[in-house]
Amino acid sequence: MSLSQGRAYLAIPGPSVMPDAVLQAMHRASPNIYEGELHDLTHSLVPDLKHVAMTDADVAIYIGNGHAAWEAALSNVLSKGDTVLVLATGRFCVGWGEMAAGMGALVETIDYGDEAPIDLAEVEEVLANDKDGRIKAILAVHVDTSTSVKNDIAGLRGVIDQVGHPALLMADCIASLGCDRFEMDAWGVDVMVSGCQKGLMTPAGVSFVWFNDKANAARGDCVTSYWDWRPRVSPEIYFQYFDGTAPTHHLYGLRTALDMIKAEGLDHVFARHEKLAQVIWAAFEQWSTHGPMRLNIADPAARSHAVTSVEIGSPNGDALRKWCEHQCGLTLGIGLGRSPADAYFRIGHMGHVNAHMIMGALGTIDAGLKALDIPHGNGALSAAASALAMRA
């Protein structure tokens, strides 16, 4: 008997759970796009988008998903034939690099596989050997959503500076922004991309590129007028923000989402995600004591607070996902970019997520393991409750 009626929990790593307040803000007639409230609202987003990225850098808004922001960022800095260093820790950085190659860049990849973060010592060596400074940009993903690895972006800037290499540091924070702490200016990131449908809790369709003066000055010849970030950050007329009609309803939703983040406080948002991640890990560590279950990233310091990737053996990943969704209304993420994909699943715990949702998701998974006779260690829910009850 299915018990899935009631409010579902979409626990995939994007799109994330949308707050009712965001949906209600979008539920309105189309506004006047020529003047008035929408213009004021759009201007008001800019300082708050800088705040969530902890930066004074410029931010350009694009009507498009994360892939659009990837292309926007690359096209503004690259020329055909430029060399790009890709630090791959999962499917997403590989994909960003493929896009750079498609635009005519020479892509060099250091692949760390699917279970480990970037090795900073190795990057330092590669940069030290690049005596002529051929590498124009370094592409890194802060949190790779396919593996749930979290990379040390500040440490990466440290080794770039150590070597004195001039390359731009470009970071993908599509999964991490508003979830895992990220400080664009303090960490020395030149270009950062993100989208609105993960930590920013808004329906997919708007994305952002933050860039500093160094990145702006690095301008290559790949950029075409639609992707050009310059008019978007200093629009003389309102329509230059978007190079056409504004994504009106997304802007209302985003305004509300940013208000929610401000009201909670960015530090509290980060702390909430960290605590909930610890609760999840506590359960998985117990389940993993017996049977096929294993957290994909062994080192807690290299784990995201927004998404968790789990290996559970083929075809248990798919079987568990189906059971949780159809029996209980909990949708888990697929084993994206992994082989065999049905040996993995992921939990998205980004954005509008609280403790009872996480405890419900863990309880559902525990029931699924039992229903499907997947061997597992006991005591996971008790361990999760203890982690939740622990102070600080």
Ligand SMILES: *Cc1c(COP(=O)(O)O)cnc(C)c1O
């Ligand atoms: C989701 C995601 C993307 C892709 O974003 P889309 O909106 O699906 O195009 C890229 N990088 C990371 C790290 C992501 O999590």
